Amino acid sequence: MTKIIDGKKRSEEILADIKEKIDINKLKPCLAIILSAVDEASKIYVNNKITAAKKVGIETRLISLSNNVTAEEILKELDKLNKDSFVNGIIIQLPLPSHIDSSKIIDAVDSKKDVDGFSPYNVGRLAAGIEGFFVPCTPLGVLDLIKQEDTNISGKNIVIIGRSNIVGKPLAQLLLKQDATVTICHSKTHNLKFHTLNADIVICAAGKEKYFDKSYFNDNSFVIDVGISREESGAICGDVDFDSINGFIKATTKVPGGVGPMTVASLMKNTLKAYFIQNEY
Numbered sequence: 286m287t288k289i290i291d292g293k294k295r296s297e298e299i300l301a302d303i304k305e306k307i308d309i310n311k312l313k314p315c316l317a318i319i320l321s322a323v324d325e326a327s328k329i330y331v332n333n334k335i336t337a338a339k340k341v342g343i344e345t346r347l348i349s350l351s352n353n354v355t356a357e358e359i360l361k362e363l364d365k366l367n368k369d370s371f372v373n374g375i376i377i378q379l380p381l382p383s384h385i386d387s388s389k390i391i392d393a394v395d396s397k398k399d400v401d402g403f404s405p406y407n408v409g410r411l412a413a414g415i416e417g418f419f420v421p422c423t424p425l426g427v428l429d430l431i432k433q434e435d436t437n438i439s440g441k442n443i444v445i446i447g448r449s450n451i452v453g454k455p456l457a458q459l460l461l462k463q464d465a466t467v468t469i470c471h472s473k474t475h476n477l478k479f480h481t482l483n484a485d486i487v488i489c490a491a492g493k494e495k496y497f498d499k500s501y502f503n504d505n506s507f508v509i510d511v512g513i514s515r516e517e518s519g520a521i522c523g524d525v526d527f528d529s530i531n532g533f534i535k536a537t538t539k540v541p542g543g544v545g546p547m548t549v550a551s552l553m554k555n556t557l558k559a560y561f562i563q564n565e566y
């Protein structure tokens with residue numbers, strides 16, 4: 286039997302906890318979302334965030350900009366949000382249109398409102414192993430899910446497949462802080478299976494539809510599937526071939542219903558934290 290770690294259920298527990306804190310203390314957190322690239326996936330992700338915010342009592346402000354917006358126009362909107370004392374958290378929905386230098390925009394988010402944890406201050410603090418204001422949402426959600434199954438990861442061999450700035454790298458820093466032994470693999474890694482077969486936990490964040498089958502894992506593997514891809518049929522799937530690993534490995538998350546809802550729940554957690562930081566609780 287492969288144990289399924291249920292991210293949807295866990296995210297609902299986190300959201301219920303946030304709602305209770307907001308209701309009892311009559312808090313009024315507010316999350317602003319800047320959306321400019323109008324790809325379908327971004328719209329769906331933003332809708333999911335707005336729905337979750339509504340559920341827990343976080344107000345949202347959606348700033349929808351056209352696909353041909355200039356960097357200066359986004360920076361102007363951002364400046365207003367940075368200065369607005371009612372706005373606690375700000376996210377820039379990525380990807381931005383290709384003519385915009387995303388790093389220039391992300392760098393301009395006030396680090397105390399940077400609930401995605403992508404601004405230089407928060408990235409630098411995490412890399413240095415010092416507490417910053419915010420840790421990126423997907424790594425936070427992954428760590429929570431790992432702890433559902435394995436409460437002591439100190440010294441464990443954890444392999445992360447993927448080295449992006451939003452998943453692989455910050456996740457590695459977060460897990461190092463928990464004393465895990467972390468290996469980051471990527472598309473140029475030689476003999477990937479050598480690493481995955483010898484790991485206690487494998488986190489797949491390559492963005493490759495159903496790419497990792499049971500030959501990458503052993504019967505004691507614990508796998509977290511971060512990937513989100515859309516199959517030709519329109520169905521959502523992850524990086525892991527679930528049918529191949531199910532019944533063979535020890536435990537896994539599933540897509541959908543695994544890391545995705547946890548990312549959204551972590552964003553709500555960070556937004557509430559932003560409210561506390563700005564109101565000096």
Ligand code: NAP
Pocket residue numbers: 423446447448449450451452453470471472473474477490491492493511512513514544545546548549
């Ligand atoms: P990304 O920026 O495209 O990075 C993918 C990483 O995987 C790169 O480091 C790449 O290596 C590596 N890679 C690709 N193919 C590989 C292979 N065959 N073997 C080993 N490594 C390989 O993607 P991302 O933004 O990190 O996202 C990764 C996946 O997670 C996507 O499916 C995305 O949709 C999903 N995602 C999900 C959530 C969630 O909430 N569930 C959040 C964020 C992202 P190189 O660096 O060498 O190119």
